Amino acid sequence: MENYQFPNGFLWGGATAANQMEGGYKEGNKGLNIADVLPGGKERYNVLLNPGFDFEIHPEKNSYPNHEAIDFYHRYKEDIALFAEMGFKAFRMSIAWTRIFPNGDEVVANEEGLAFYDRVFDELHKYGIEPVVTISHYEMPLHLVKEYGGWRNRQVVTFFERYAMAIFNRYKNKVKYWMTFNEINSGLVMPIQGLGFSIQNEADKFQPTFQAYHHQFLASAMAVKACHEIIPNSQIGCMILYAPVYAFDSNPENVLYSLQEEQLFNYFCGDVQVRGEYPAFIKRYFKEHQIELEIHDGDLDLIKQGKVDYIGFSYYMSRTEKKVKTVEEASQGNIIGGVKNPFLKASDWGWEIDPVGLRISLNKLYDRYQIPLFIVENGLGAYDKVEEDGSINDDYRIDYLREHVQAMGEAIEDGVELMGYTTWGCIDMVSMSSGEFSKRYGFIYVDKHDDGSGTLERKKKKSFYWYKEVISTNGENIGS
Numbered sequence: 001m002e003n004y005q006f007p008n009g010f011l012w013g014g015a016t017a018a019n020q021m022e023g024g025y026k027e028g029n030k031g032l033n034i035a036d037v038l039p040g041g042k043e044r045y046n047v048l049l050n051p052g053f054d055f056e057i058h059p060e061k062n063s064y065p066n067h068e069a070i071d072f073y074h075r076y077k078e079d080i081a082l083f084a085e086m087g088f089k090a091f092r093m094s095i096a097w098t099r100i101f102p103n104g105d106e107v108v109a110n111e112e113g114l115a116f117y118d119r120v121f122d123e124l125h126k127y128g129i130e131p132v133v134t135i136s137h138y139e140m141p142l143h144l145v146k147e148y149g150g151w152r153n154r155q156v157v158t159f160f161e162r163y164a165m166a167i168f169n170r171y172k173n174k175v176k177y178w179m180t181f182n183e184i185n186s187g188l189v190m191p192i193q194g195l196g197f198s199i200q201n202e203a204d205k206f207q208p209t210f211q212a213y214h215h216q217f218l219a220s221a222m223a224v225k226a227c228h229e230i231i232p233n234s235q236i237g238c239m240i241l242y243a244p245v246y247a248f249d250s251n252p253e254n255v256l257y258s259l260q261e262e263q264l265f266n267y268f269c270g271d272v273q274v275r276g277e278y279p280a281f282i283k284r285y286f287k288e289h290q291i292e293l294e295i296h297d298g299d300l301d302l303i304k305q306g307k308v309d310y311i312g313f314s315y316y317m318s319r320t321e322k323k324v325k326t327v328e329e330a331s332q333g334n335i336i337g338g339v340k341n342p343f344l345k346a347s348d349w350g351w352e353i354d355p356v357g358l359r360i361s362l363n364k365l366y367d368r369y370q371i372p373l374f375i376v377e378n379g380l381g382a383y384d385k386v387e388e389d390g391s392i393n394d395d396y397r398i399d400y401l402r403e404h405v406q407a408m409g410e411a412i413e414d415g416v417e418l419m420g421y422t423t424w425g426c427i428d429m430v431s432m433s434s435g436e437f438s439k440r441y442g443f444i445y446v447d448k449h450d451d452g453s454g455t456l457e458r459k460k461k462k463s464f465y466w467y468k469e470v471i472s473t474n475g476e477n478i479g480s
Helices: 044-048 072-086 111-126 142-148 155-170 184-188 191-195 206-230 252-275 281-288 299-305 355-369 395-414 462-472
Strands: 011-015 090-094 130-136 177-181 235-241 245-247 310-314 319-321 373-377 418-424 444-446 458-460
Touching: 011 072, 011 130, 011 373, 072 111, 072 458, 072 462, 090 418, 111 130, 111 155, 130 155, 142 155, 155 206, 177 206, 184 191, 184 206, 184 235, 184 252, 191 206, 206 235, 206 252, 206 299, 235 252, 245 252, 252 281, 252 319, 252 355, 310 355, 355 373, 355 395, 395 418, 395 462
Parallel strands: 011 090, 011 418, 090 130, 130 177, 177 235, 235 310, 245 319, 310 373, 373 418
Antiparallel strands: 444 458
């Protein structure tokens, strides 16, 4: 097809995260969070997996690009005006927990932090842009990690509930769309970011990881209930990192292995938050890994009562799996593992590009859950070149996005209920996985570089005008 019918009111827009764009990491009485202590550079992902990570800032030997990021904290009016020029219907952003509760365990919220987001939401509404707010996006208060052990500690559920209640009450007339935890299932591969602790012993990771997940599920359910009570017309969703898992071949052993990997990574967290109960397949997994969750009376009832309204998810790549694979077969670029898929090309960072996989993902998710879906992250990280005349001709990004928007249109024709599409990194910012500025996703170029140099000047890329046209026509004729 070439002519796609996207629903009226479809939420076209862009997506960001506070810790990757705001900067001002000590301004407005903000406390330190996990992202503030992560160094920049290509080895950041290894740091995220490092069991010896000390959660301290060492400026004498490391750079910390998140500290200034792209300075949205001071330039939000300029950036929102650019989003409005593109015609955004929605802007996905996160609230930095440590702007509201600097240590995470305070009783009284920080007024300076609350007031900052008041100003941001007011600016968005001035242009008719709906904020889509992630409550926790890879930036847990550092104090909760160091003093309480992150989500391993049940007390953190209470702290999160206090935080969520504070922002629901403050912004009940300004924010309709919410999500609880960003890419909640990423804690299975990056516990530092997703669950707020490092694994000291690989062999003993299972019990603390899944106990932490139980606490996050409780926190999510509490947030959903509170949101519905405080903001009756709200919609609050979960958010998962989704990547369909293909079997490398028709060998039944590989087919079964890919199924099991998909169940654990793609569906475990979704089943609990959408269906309101632990899935059947996880019982055997718990038994085989000697996992015994500490579940209090009322926990499972709360999870049942706190089911989300929609599923937000990120889609960047698919994953191809074999039960037994060699080091040479591994797909090094894909952050969630697997083997190289011979039918797919990859980005500059080795992430395999699979637009058909997005249509597959949308169909699988909708078939399983039958609730609205919202693609809240999708995009191409690439090196961009500023030409002598100042132009940035990112046709490769346009091609990538066009193919993924076409896949969305096909999925809607398939019967999938899709709420919206917010591309990741609509403005260049710090990469979460690598801490680089050179890994750019945006429609808007920011003059900031890996060594910290740059003016922070904003420039429109060629894709800026392409996406503006997509939004203005509600995705019609995207195939042309």
